[in-house]
Amino acid sequence: MNKQIRPLKRLSIIAETFGRGLDAPELKATGASEIKQTANAFNQMRTRIKRFLKQRTDMLAGVSHDLRTPLTRMKLQLSLLKDEKAKKELELDINEMTAMLDSYVSFVRSEAPEPIENINLNKLIKDIIKNIDSKKYGINFLEKNIIKTSGRPLQLKRAIQNIIDNSLRYSDKLNIEILLSNDGCILIIEDNGPGIPDKNYEDVFKPFFSLDPSRNKLKGESGLGLSITRDIIRSHGGEIKLSKSSYGGLKSLIQLPI
Ligand SMILES: Nc1ncnc2c1ncn2[C@@H]1O[C@H](COP(=O)(O)OP(=O)(O)OP(=O)(O)O)[C@@H](O)[C@H]1O
Numbered sequence: 001m002n003k004q005i006r007p008l009k010r011l012s013i014i015a016e017t018f019g020r021g022l023d024a025p026e027l028k029a030t031g032a033s034e035i036k037q038t039a040n041a042f043n044q045m046r047t048r049i050k051r052f053l054k055q056r057t058d059m060l061a062g063v064s065h066d067l068r069t070p071l072t073r074m075k076l077q078l079s080l081l082k083d084e085k086a087k088k089e090l091e092l093d094i095n096e097m098t099a100m101l102d103s104y105v106s107f108v109r110s111e112a113p114e115p116i117e118n119i120n121l122n123k124l125i126k127d128i129i130k131n132i133d134s135k136k137y138g139i140n141f142l143e144k145n146i147i148k149t150s151g152r153p154l155q156l157k158r159a160i161q162n163i164i165d166n167s168l169r170y171s172d173k174l175n176i177e178i179l180l181s182n183d184g185c186i187l188i189i190e191d192n193g194p195g196i197p198d199k200n201y202e203d204v205f206k207p208f209f210s211l212d213p214s215r216n217k218l219k220g221e222s223g224l225g226l227s228i229t230r231d232i233i234r235s236h237g238g239e240i241k242l243s244k245s246s247y248g249g250l251k252s253l254i255q256l257p258i
């Protein structure tokens with residue numbers, strides 16, 4: 001019996017590692033034929049997911065790269081233009097496109113493997129908060145526990161920063177809370193802004209989605225923030241959920257394993 005259970009245990013460990021977005025090795029198919037079948041099915045799934053992720057990243061990197069060259073050319077041609085009004089308008093468009101390409105490129109880079117390190121979540125959040133103008137924003141950070149975990153520090157910081165940046169755009173009060181939970185830890189970020197209608201909770205995680213597209217165009221926001229955030233959190237084996245905050249705005253609840 002032990003001989004049959006060992007490969008199953010291995011499967012569960014490797015599946016969990018892979019589910020956290022970490023690279024996991026192929027499973028060796030040993031044991032009873034049902035267990036061999038399961039291991040083979042897992043290996044096939046792992047190969048397909050890896051191929052899919054690589055294709056997606058390669059495509060985005062390729063498109064971003066290809067678009068940069070004509071954009072640089074357009075910038076040069078622009079300087080020769082006589083019509084000042086048209087020049088200004090085109091300049092704005094080109095700058096906006098450049099900013100978008102930059103964010104796609106950093107989106108792709110975020111998928112390049114960053115080493116796993118020990119993380120003190122309290123400190124990571126304090127590092128983000130300390131750059132916020134305390135005259136403009138009321139920020140309350142409630143540390144119910146000290147949370148130590150492991151993960152990719154830059155990515156996690158980026159994920160949390162994206163949510164906080166959104167809140168700073170729409171509100172002037174932020175409430176951040178971290179605590180231990182049964183299966184890991186919980187991070188809650190709430191604001192007193194206009195929030196997001198229930199029916200759009202899933203939409204805002206889609207790349208390029210905005211509730212206010214005209215604003216996005218003006219400010220060069222690409223609508224990738226939350227989609228990047230969710231990718232990062234899921235790759236750490238966690239999940240993010242949106243709801244209404246008692247402060248009136250958006251409540252983002254992030255659950256992470258520790
Ligand atoms: N705290 C919030 N309050 C109200 N609306 C929000 C909040 N956070 C996000 N949204 C809405 O969700 C949309 C998607 O957010 P997301 O961060 O993915 O993109 P973005 O902020 O528009 O662009 P980017 O983050 O790439 O600069 C936003 O455009 C906004 O309409």
Ligand SMILES: [Mg+2]
Pocket residue numbers: 162165166224225226
């Ligand atoms: Mg954003």
